[in-house]
Amino acid sequence: AQKVTQAQTEISVVEKEDVTLDCVYETRDTTYYLFWYKQPPSGELVFLIRRNSFDEQNEISGRYSWNFQKSTSSFNFTITASQVVDSAVYFCALSEAGIAGFQKLVFGTGTRLLVSP
């Protein structure tokens, strides 16, 4: 069965520090999709990025960057020069085909990031 592990329960940093959130996944599928979502205190899950298993290029979006490595089954997320507004819980998720062949997301346990001024 698919599994996503986020070993870091909580991380505290001071504003402007760089921080990396780790994500390790397990799957037997050769084709799969990985996601990162942000959950602010309001509760809504905000989509950040999707990566398919064929594309190992790293991606950068502003202060956010993602490092996907199939060899270590990891999909890590780095925030550069963190800001207080980055404080949230971040979830890594794996898309698998459910019984009927359609999508369900398997989530990690989340990493709570606290950025203090």
Place this chain on the structure above:
Amino acid sequence: KAGVTQTPRYLIKTRGQQVTLSCSPISGHRSVSWYQQTPGQGLQFLFEYFSETQRNKGNFPGRFSGRQFSNSRSEMNVSTLELGDSALYLCASSLVGSVQETQYFGPGTRLLVL
């Protein structure tokens, strides 16, 4: 485009009661999924609907049910509420629910069972 909307946002019920939560997907999205989030179990998949049919179901008791209407709006129902049903219930939508799609989530409904 409006995002996924969920009503109500907050709900307080007592044990034994039943509750119905509603979700309106992004316009044009036909797949709706439901997830339960609790501090102990994290985010868990409940079920997924497409074209008014349940295609996937997570490992939850039969007290949890849902349906989807012809306009893709979805409801989920929990009967005979238990204290452990207190959770944030999140709804997500995507175009057709295929593996490669991104699911977009609503703000959730916070259910407290007393």
